[in-house]
Amino acid sequence: MTPREQILTQYSIANDHRRNFLTQFIALARKKALVLIRDPKAFFMDFFFPLILIFSGLWLSTQKLVSDDLPRRSVTVYDFP
DSSP: OOHHHHHHHHOOHHHHOOOOHHHHHHHHHHHHHHHHHHOHHHHIIIIIHHHHHHHHHHHHHHSOOSOTTSOOOOOOGGGOO
16 A cells, blocks of 8 residues: 555545534535526525515515405314214
């Protein structure tokens, strides 16, 4: 075995590299930036589309969907077989 092969067989990513939240977050942010540069539509679908859904849901939750003029129905267990 050559000296380089010996070094490569002794190498372990688990022992030689520290993994924590910050390094993982930076790697994911870098990956997102690369995807954004390559495909702007993917950025729209990953970022703006969920924001549109969230804000439309918030807006919908402020709207009154059922009128107070409708008669109330009492629901009891005796109505069902």
